[in-house]
Amino acid sequence: MSVNSVTTALRVFEEVAAAQPAGLSDLARRLDTPKSTVQRCLKTLEAAGWVRAAPDDSGRWVITGKAFSIGSAVAAGADLRAVAMPILSELQAQTGETIHLALPDGDELVLIERLDSPHQLRAFLPLGTRLPLHAASNGKAYLASLPDNEIEEVLRRDLDRRTPRTITDPDALREEIAEIRARGYAITEQELHDGITAIAVALRLGRSGRTAASFSISGPSLRITPDLYEDYGRQALEAKTRIERFLGA
Incomplete structure (x- = not known):
């Protein structure tokens, strides 16, 4: 993963933490970043245990207790x-x-x-x-x-x-x-x-x-x-x- 990718993933995490539960479209708008990039970051953060899908199955995201x-x-x-x-x-x-x-x-x-x-x-x-x-x-x-x-x-x-x-x-x-x-x-x-x-x-x-x-x-x-x-x-x-x-x- 490049430095830019890591930076973007951290920004995604910070936005999820600030606005949770946060949806993909809202995150992409806030970060001025393509939805596909934000989605990849969310999946990476999910695999690492930092974020998870909101329990209401709304397609939104929340942070875990890891931080x-x-x-x-x-x-x-x-x-x-x-x-x-x-x-x-x-x-x-x-x-x-x-x-x-x-x-x-x-x-x-x-x-x-x-x-x-x-x-x-x-x-x-x-x-x-x-x-x-x-x-x-x-x-x-x-x-x-x-x-x-x-x-x-x-x-x-x-x-x-x-x-x-x-x-x-x-x-x-x-x-x-x-x-x-x-x-x-x-x-x-x-x-x-x-x-x-x-x-x-x-x-x-x-x-x-x-x-x-x-x-x-x-x-x-x-x-x-x-x-x-x-x-x-x-x-x-x-x-x-x-x-x-x-x-x-």
């Missing part, structure tokens, strides 16, 4: 960074390992912040990395916090094996989710990347109590050994409590 969801995530992310990063910096200093902070985006999480370990051998993921719910520690912590029906939707998908240790069996994942809920944090041992172990917790933000983020303590499996799991889990839960208190959970 609101993304806008809410951006606002939540800004508040979250301001509150969480000083607390997570303390956690990084206490553990000496890398801290990853992630936000949900569709069926995955997106890494938005990273506090690096001072060790030469350390866990490292680029910002913007997309994390699977079934294999990443952040993903599992988030997954375990969801309602059961949403968990089942995830478990019905084809779950890819990232390493030989990745758990893809739905029954085994259900058992693990129960364990995560019981102790409050997730543990992954070389499930997303060979040689890396991570411990993660989910963050519930605001009065709704909906999970809006998660963070992990990540490092080489040679250094984050089973005897440290409980201690690191406790420290992560303490940091979680402090962050949630400041954000009104």
